[in-house]
Amino acid sequence: MTITILVIAFALCAIALLSTAVRARRNHAVIQAVRPLDLNAFRMLMDRDDELFLRDHLSHESFSHLKRRRIRVTWKYVSRIAGNTSVVVRLCENARQSNDPEVAQAASEVINLATQIRTQCLVAFAKLSVEFVVPSMQLTPAVLESKYQSLRENVSKLGSLQPQNVAPLASAI
C-alpha cells in the first residue's frame, strides 16, 4: 500500500510541476524585464580582499552578521544576472534563426555565453548558500563579472548587426 501511495504522490507531483511550468510560461510571455546592473558595485561585493580586511578588524559575531548581509545583496545581484541572461537568451532566439549567417553566428555566441553565465549563477547560488550558513568559510567566487562583461560586448556586437531588434537590449543590460 505504501509504495502505491508513494507512486501516486510522485504522479501528483509531476502534474503540479507541469501546471507550474504552464503558469511560468504564461508569465514569461508577459513579463520581459531586463534589469540594469552595476558591474563595479558587483565587483566590489565579490572582492575577497575586502572580506579579509573585515574579518581582521571585526569581531566574529559582527563579521558573520555583516557577511550575511553582504551575501543577501550579492544574492540579489546574481539573481539579476540570471534573470537578464534568461531574457537575453529568449530575445536572441529569433536572431539565431536569421537568414544572415553573421547575425545567426553572433546570436549563437551570445546564447552560448548566456547559458554559461546561467550555469555559473547556479554555482554562485550554491556557494553563497554555503557561505551564508557558515560565514567564516570563504569559497572561490564564481566567474560572473568578466563573463557578464563579455556578454554585454557580444550583445552590443549583435546589436550593431540588428539595430532594430537587439540594440535596445544591448543598452539595457
Added chain:
Amino acid sequence: MPHDSFSLIWSLQILLKAALVVVLVSKKMWRKFPVFMAYATFNLIFGILLYVLPARGHVYYYAYCLEMGASLILGFGVTYEVFRYLLSPYAALRQLASSVFKWAAIVLVLLALVVLYVQYSLGQNTKHFQAFLVVEEVSRIVEVGLLMFLFAFAGVFGLHWRQYVFGIALGLGIFTAVELAGVAIRAYFGDALGYGVAVLSMIAFNFSLLIWMGYLMAPELSAGRPEEAPHRGQLEQWNQAVMELIYQ
C-alpha cells in the same frame, strides 16, 4: 467493440487521434519530430484496431500488449526527442544536460526496480496481466521522472521552449502522470477499480491530444520587444545599499 458510455470517449479519442495525425502531416512534423509522428500514427492505427476487435480473445490481448509496449518505447523516444530539440540551441549546456539526463535515467531505473521488487515481493501479481501492469508502472515511473527532469532543468536554466515542443512535452507529461497513477491503483487493487481507472486514462489521453493539437496550431508566443524591457531606477538604490554595507 465496446458497448457502454466508455465507447463514446473511445470513439472521440479515435477522432482526436486522426485529427492529430492530420495536423502533424499538414505541419510536416515528421521532419522535426519523426518519433512523435510515429507515436501519433501508431496510436491511431492501434486505436482503430483495438476498437474493432472483439474485446475477449487472444488476438485482442496480444494486440493490446503490443500497443502498450510499443507506446511505452515510443514515449521514451519522444521524451528524448524533446530533450534533444530543447537543447539544440544551447551548445554550452548540451554536455552537462546529457550527463545529468543520463544519471537521472539511471536513478529512475533503480527506483523503478525497487518498485518492481516491492510489488512482486507482495506476491499479488502472479497473473500475466497483473505482471504486465507492474512492468508498465515501473516504465511510467521512469518516463514521468525524465519528463519532470526536463521541465525542472529548463526552469533552472531559463531555457526557452518553442511553442510546439512545450506542447508535446506537456501533453505527454499529463498523460503519463495520470496513467502512472492509474496503473499503480490497478496493480494494487486489481480489477475492482479497473473501469474507473480506464475511463480516467482515456480522458487524460483525450486531453493530451487536445493539448498537442492546440500547441501545434497556435502561433508562436512573441518573444517580446526589448524596448519594453528596461526598468532603470533601481540601480541607484543598489549602489547605495552596497556603499552603506561596505563603508558602515
